[in-house]
Amino acid sequence: MPLSPEQQAEIDALRAEPAPTLRATVPAMEEHLYRAAPVLDHGFVRVVDYMGDDSAICQAARVSYGRGTKSVSNDEGLIRYLMRHWHSTPFEMCEIKLHVKLPVFVARQWIRHRTANVNEYSARYSILDREFYIPEPDALASQSTSNNQGRGEALAGEEAERVLRYLRDDAMRAYDHYEEMISDDGQQGLARELARMNLPANIYTQWYWKTDLHNLLHFLRLRADSHAQYEIRVYAEAIGEMVRDWVPFAYRAFEDYRMGGAVLSAAGLDCVKRMLKGEEVTQETSGMSKGEWREFRSIL
Numbered sequence: 179m180p181l182s183p184e185q186q187a188e189i190d191a192l193r194a195e196p197a198p199t200l201r202a203t204v205p206a207m208e209e210h211l212y213r214a215a216p217v218l219d220h221g222f223v224r225v226v227d228y229m230g231d232d233s234a235i236c237q238a239a240r241v242s243y244g245r246g247t248k249s250v251s252n253d254e255g256l257i258r259y260l261m262r263h264w265h266s267t268p269f270e271m272c273e274i275k276l277h278v279k280l281p282v283f284v285a286r287q288w289i290r291h292r293t294a295n296v297n298e299y300s301a302r303y304s305i306l307d308r309e310f311y312i313p314e315p316d317a318l319a320s321q322s323t324s325n326n327q328g329r330g331e332a333l334a335g336e337e338a339e340r341v342l343r344y345l346r347d348d349a350m351r352a353y354d355h356y357e358e359m360i361s362d363d364g365q366q367g368l369a370r371e372l373a374r375m376n377l378p379a380n381i382y383t384q385w386y387w388k389t390d391l392h393n394l395l396h397f398l399r400l401r402a403d404s405h406a407q408y409e410i411r412v413y414a415e416a417i418g419e420m421v422r423d424w425v426p427f428a429y430r431a432f433e434d435y436r437m438g439g440a441v442l443s444a445a446g447l448d449c450v451k452r453m454l455k456g457e458e459v460t461q462e463t464s465g466m467s468k469g470e471w472r473e474f475r476s477i478l
């Protein structure tokens with residue numbers, strides 16, 4: 179369960195106390211505030227706070243006094259220009275603070291994104307819940323034969339059942355021992371900071387994660403991409419939906435230039451020019467390695 183009834187009640191209480199503000203707000207983002215979007219079997223992402231909107235990006239770019247600009251289309255044009263030319267600091271003027279509940283093995287990938295501020299639930303201080311990520315059958319995939327860092331077809335039949343049983347049983351057994359080790363039961367019990375080392379990496383942790391829009395888009399480009407592991411990708415996709423509502427112009431430009439666009443090397447650009455002239459270009463005549471050629475062809 180992503181949120182317990184007590185946690186939900188706390189969040190609802192905050193939602194029930196709106197306060198007027200002079201700060202820039204985005205109606206669609208206000209809807210996201212204090213609401214948890216479920217991800218995986220027990221995880222969620224929820225917006226705790228945000229600062230800025232599309233106009234804040236323009237305001238910063240122009241260092242203007244007012245809300246930004248003359249017209250909405252001007253704003254979108256400027257944002258597209260900034261994105262197209264890899265400007266970064268205007269996008270850093272928008273910030274977002276998220277509360278995320280995620281499996282530890284996903285957190286290990288996520289934490290590599292250093293340009294964020296993080297505060298994680300302390301398993302030295304608190305007792306972790308008995309919540310483990312167990313993949314849905316279609317996410318229970320085999321090792322990919324073509325990509326060492328990827329997965330292939332979903333496991334089926336007996337093999338799938340056996341794997342699921344191992345995942346569940348091992349998690350439960352480890353948690354039983356964790357509980358047993360920390361419980362005093364008349365004795366002192368093992369310190370929580372030590373007992374946790376027995377827990378598997380599919381246990382859930384939680385953190386507050388604050389970052390700016392520029393670095394968030396960088397995170398989304400890497401983690402909402404098809405090369406990212408499914409379990410982190412679903413979080414990136416959930417956040418993407420929030421960003422779309424928060425800064426629609428910036429998100430559209432991001433989808434266009436980053437997610438949907440491609441960067442070509444000088445050799446790649448040369449090949450495109452030769453192809454446009456009607457020349458038949460092959461890997462051998464392209465000046466590219468086999469891997470580069472394969473990626474170039476897939477872009478085209």
Ligand SMILES: Cc1cc2nc3c(=O)[nH]c(=O)nc-3n(C[C@H](O)[C@H](O)[C@H](O)COP(=O)(O)OP(=O)(O)OC[C@H]3O[C@@H](n4cnc5c(N)ncnc54)[C@H](O)[C@@H]3O)c2cc1C
Pocket residue numbers: 290291292293294393396400401405406407
């Ligand atoms: C599909 C995929 C597979 C991956 N596989 C592996 C793997 O096998 N092993 C592994 O270890 N990692 C792996 N990673 C992690 C990856 O190498 C990066 O560490 C991670 O994506 C964070 O990216 P980042 O450093 O650009 O982000 P951030 O840390 O958020 O940094 C954003 C940008 O800020 C700048 N920056 C931040 N800190 C510094 C600094 N100290 N010095 C200079 N510039 C800085 C850089 O320009 C950087 O791009 C993988 C990532 C992906 C998406």
